[in-house]
Amino acid sequence: MVGEGARGYLVSNYPAYDDHCSDCGDAIEPHSGDARCPACFDRYLSDIEPGFLESYRQFGCRSRLVLAETCLRGLVLESPPHRKVLAMTIFEQYVGSMSDLAALFTAFRNRENAPLMRSFLEYRLDTTSALRFFEDVRNASDAELCYLLGLPLPATAAAVAPHLDSDDQRQLAIAVHHLMLDLRKATDQGDEAAMALAQFAGQAGGAIIANDAKWLDGAARLTPDQVALLVFDSRRRAIHVQGLSADEGVMGNVVDAIDTVTRAASNLIYAYLQANDL
Ligand SMILES: [Zn+2]
Numbered sequence: 141m142v143g144e145g146a147r148g149y150l151v152s153n154y155p156a157y158d159d160h161c162s163d164c165g166d167a168i169e170p171h172s173g174d175a176r177c178p179a180c181f182d183r184y185l186s187d188i189e190p191g192f193l194e195s196y197r198q199f200g201c202r203s204r205l206v207l208a209e210t211c212l213r214g215l216v217l218e219s220p221p222h223r224k225v226l227a228m229t230i231f232e233q234y235v236g237s238m239s240d241l242a243a244l245f246t247a248f249r250n251r252e253n254a255p256l257m258r259s260f261l262e263y264r265l266d267t268t269s270a271l272r273f274f275e276d277v278r279n280a281s282d283a284e285l286c287y288l289l290g291l292p293l294p295a296t297a298a299a300v301a302p303h304l305d306s307d308d309q310r311q312l313a314i315a316v317h318h319l320m321l322d323l324r325k326a327t328d329q330g331d332e333a334a335m336a337l338a339q340f341a342g343q344a345g346g347a348i349i350a351n352d353a354k355w356l357d358g359a360a361r362l363t364p365d366q367v368a369l370l371v372f373d374s375r376r377r378a379i380h381v382q383g384l385s386a387d388e389g390v391m392g393n394v395v396d397a398i399d400t401v402t403r404a405a406s407n408l409i410y411a412y413l414q415a416n417d418l
Pocket of ligand 1: 161162163165166176177178179180181
């Protein structure tokens with residue numbers, strides 16, 4: 141009895157290997173636990189897409205703005221070194237929100253080829269993808285942008301969405317109108333901003349910051365109110381320093397920019413869900 145019990149215990153803790161899709165039963169690579177074939181995974185992602193988008197719109201995309209606004213309030217009260225930590229955190233929220241907006245934009249543009257959720261979660265902001273996002277917005281008219289994203293132009297909202305009542309049709313038109321303005325505002329600083337953004341995005345999370353860069357050899361010129369972000373460049377065997385002002389006014393502008401980006405993401409999702417009756 142004891143032996144059987146022990147054996148049963150051991151057996152149940154061994155991972156059960158399987159080589160079939162948990163949903164459709166097609167043969168796939170060996171795995172333990174549940175796993176899906178690529179087609180079933182995409183189907184599953186499409187099924188949960190409206191719920192994911194609505195949750196992201198109401199909570200996920202707002203989280204960065206909440207954190208940035210809290211840091212900005214703290215900035216006024218803190219000592220200079222602490223202000224720099226808060227400033228860098230605010231800037232990280234800006235980079236994160238821009239990266240998310242670029243990911244959303246790219247996922248919507250690619251919606252015929254891949255589930256939105258997969259494109260969104262797999263997106264990485266680098267120099268190529270950042271420049272592409274900025275260029276796509278800059279080179280397209282409003283009508284082309286709406287077509288790219290699968291949205292009606294404000295003037296055609298009522299015709300495209302007859303399932304909505306007139307109030308919701310008006311809200312849809314307003315959301316698309318603001319989305320066009322905010323997308324342009326978020327990207328109006330051009331290619332140099334896109335490349336700086338990509339560089340920050342590559343460092344964010346693993347970045348080391350410093351109160352000043354006087355102890356570094358070389359010409360790292362920072363003003364006393366700037367925080368230094370140290371960028372390790374193994375290719376050129378160098379340490380680069382990027383300075384960021386912890387000034388309240390500058391940080392206030394960054395928080396405004398996060399607000400614009402957050403509103404764009406929110407309106408993009410709202411308009412898509414409404415226009416497609418999801
Ligand atoms: Zn399957």
